[in-house]
Amino acid sequence: MSVRCYLLLFLWLSSLPQLSWGDGLGLQRLFTTPQQRKALDKERVNPTQPEKEKTQPPKPPPYITFNGLVTRSVGPTTIWMNNESSPFQTGFKIEEQQRRGLVVPIQLADQRKGFTLKPGQTLNTLNGEVQENFELEPNNYEPQ
Numbered sequence: 001m002s003v004r005c006y007l008l009l010f011l012w013l014s015s016l017p018q019l020s021w022g023d024g025l026g027l028q029r030l031f032t033t034p035q036q037r038k039a040l041d042k043e044r045v046n047p048t049q050p051e052k053e054k055t056q057p058p059k060p061p062p063y064i065t066f067n068g069l070v071t072r073s074v075g076p077t078t079i080w081m082n083n084e085s086s087p088f089q090t091g092f093k094i095e096e097q098q099r100r101g102l103v104v105p106i107q108l109a110d111q112r113k114g115f116t117l118k119p120g121q122t123l124n125t126l127n128g129e130v131q132e133n134f135e136l137e138p139n140n141y142e143p144q
Contacts, residue, residue: 057109060091060125065133066104066117079104091125 032040067080078085079094095105095114107114108125115123120133 058091059110060108062124062126064092064106064117064123064125066119066121066123068119069102069104081106 061082063082065082067083069080070078077096077099079096079099081089081094091109093107093109095107098105102118103116104118105114105116106123113128115128115130117123117130121130122133123130
């Protein structure tokens with residue numbers, strides 16, 4: 001091997017983190033002990049649920065706009081609400097399993113009553129009105 005190869009090998013080996021042969025705790029241990037494995041298996045079979053604190057549900061935003069959806073022949077459907085594609089929105093829940101065509105039902109966190117929205121519609125959560133985007137006045141709409 002040439003000097004250049006030895007130099008590259010030396011630089012590569014010197015850049016590796018130092019190995020510690022201590023007690024094997026933390027990230028320094030590659031495998032778990034049998035006791036740790038048993039505890040992990042037990043947790044996987046019977047997961048412990050954290051105690052839910054009694055808190056107020058988050059308030060929904062003043063306006064919820066159904067921007068649209070993407071249906072795929074293979075894979076999940078993506079629903080866009082308030083310019084976000086996340087199924088977890090603050091203050092309301094998208095009932096994706098009950099979707100019929102382009103109509104998407106949503107459930108507000110602080111109400112039992114549900115609403116259905118079509119693409120382009122906006123729900124005013126303060127008074128419960130569903131409006132088309134062309135009906136909204138520019139100074140009355142607060143984009144999210």
